[in-house]
Amino acid sequence: MSIYSSFKQKDDIERLTCLISSEAKKTINIMEICGGHTHSIMKYGLNTLLKDKINFLHGPGCPVCVMPVKRIDTAIEIASLPDVILAAYGDMMRVPGTHSSLIKERAKGRDIRMIYSPLDIIKIAADKSNKDKKIVFFAIGFETTTPMTAALLEEVIAKKIGNIFFYINHVLVPPPINAILDSNDNLIDGFICPGHVSVITGSGIYEDIPLKYKKAAVIAGFEPYDILSGTLLIVRQVEGNAPKVEIAYKRAVKETGNKKAQDLVNKYFEVRGEFEWRGFGNIPKSGLKLKDEFKVFDAEYVFADKLGESAYDAKENAACKCGEILKGRLKPDDCPLFDGVCTPENPIGACMVSFEGACAAYYKYRNF
């Protein structure tokens, strides 16, 4: 059996589905935080397979989706400055800002490059025709991608490259979970915690979930087998009234995480006072920024006197329910725009743009 198929075997899936259905005495509400999990659940129809016992709620774990309009507007402002090349991940290109998107700005002639890895930016800087340009990396992502940004900065410093700057939008997983649990009307019984984030951070960052909030927390991988194994552990924690952090993804995740990656991040980054999240507003200590000693690389510092225009009129489409969907209060098909006005070809909200977004996953894998 290949590594590809070994975590998808139909027998295993049927066995786990049976166990979950028989062990859950009532409907259990599970929030998967990561967009990768949302995608797998929809792709394989796990929500339909378990619909009698498990209600999957989709959380704020798609880095593109949680970026507020204001941050997109600022990226567009940066791209509009003279002699700037903005480098962004593909997923960000089509996210609507207040008036435009990066892909529309590119069509207008702004120099906006789509990259797959932060280290591609070194190649852009090495191109002689760009020696007088300022290359700004639109860095986004959770704990998973921050080490890659740190690695780029390390390289920039080591090679003494003077024209690469960072527009930092890195965010952390635990603060929005706490924000959701702090609201009294949440339904959640347990969380499927992100697999890739936990590879870096280890399992300790989720301790508040069982200790403070008495909810189940299981780290799972992204294959159908992984998600159902994690779901079963959550069911057992809930039914046994024994919340704790468990790892159902031991082939990848260690309790202590990846120390080297953590050290790299800690060397260059510190926690911001607060950061705005789409749908949540400002959440304290939820985002990262470059430490003061590296502020000469920080685009928000370097271009400070040229930015800020966009901050005054940033606004989301009022009918878009992305914010409520990211908090698990609504599902994508509850939104009046879903599959009518808002489609992947004409996305109104970020959750329809990103591959990891809940709306995109619901649209792509519509049931019949």
Place this chain on the structure above:
Amino acid sequence: MNSKKLNNDEDEKILLSHGGGGKETSQLINNILFKELYGAGLYKGNAKNQIKLLEDATILNSPQKIAFTTDSFTVSPIFFKGGDIGKLSVAGTVNDLSVMGAKPLFLSLGLIIEEGFLTGDLKKIINSAAQEAKKSGARIVTGDTKVVPRGKADGIFINTSGIGEVLYGNISVYNIADGDVIIVSGDIGDHGSAIMSQRDGIDMDVETESDCASLWDMIDAVLKRGVAVSAIRDATRGGLAAVLNEWAATAGVSIYIEEDKIPVRDSVKGFCELLGFEPYQLACEGTAVFAVKQEHAKKALDILKSHPLGKNAGAIGIVGGNGKDNNQLKGKVILRGIYGINKLLDYPSGELLPRIC
């Protein structure tokens, strides 16, 4: 620069003057294009098939009923695992004729070359176009070469048109009806993943090669045995998903596909998972989709599996879903997932943007 060197120096570059219509153009045509095409024996044959070169148009004896098609090729990278733009530009047009039941006879070859392109690369491309044409018996009988300034094209673009003799009439999407079995002739998504894995920025070492191939011989093998085929399509841009959706919408039927019956290599599945694609969205360049009358499905499969290009052929679904159809689903493609959950299989849309984490 001495253009006489054109024939010897692989690193020599194409200049604007090679497209100017004068001496250099003539040397390019004679020393590279004709040499590679002639060398491949494309113009040999009996007197009736001989053509005169370097006239403004080629005079041909054509059969009564012909199929005529055209296609342009801008693939990047130009050389990829399993082929190059030359092979692709011939196979692509040959396949467009073949799926209409037409035996490929004549091809045109139009080149738009960027100034500075290596003559060594041009030779390789023309040679592989010639070799590919031989496989189906099609002959490249006319052509054109233009050179544009650096930056106005990306290396080389090729247009081919093709004329084929319709040997098997009445192969049409409008014949597709409830009960037809959907068959694919091989693994899907190979071309798309081979190309994308070599794109700048992705650069992944994927073991998959493009399936780029001329399908006439395989399609002829099926049709000449009298298999009742409703329609055939090669699953190029948009992949299997686009073919099935076009069929469902045009014929006004619903098509039910079983995901675990679709032949896909594990390496392609892995590539797709990593970048957020689906195999059925990725282009194939040597894989055909057949809609076959139910009673002939086994025969069609047996013939395909005994052909080198159809070894991995499989029946993947049925039109109308064996009577479980309803009107609301007309024009749609329904994919039954590996755990038995039905999903809508939609057209691919937008740019294929990779996910980031």
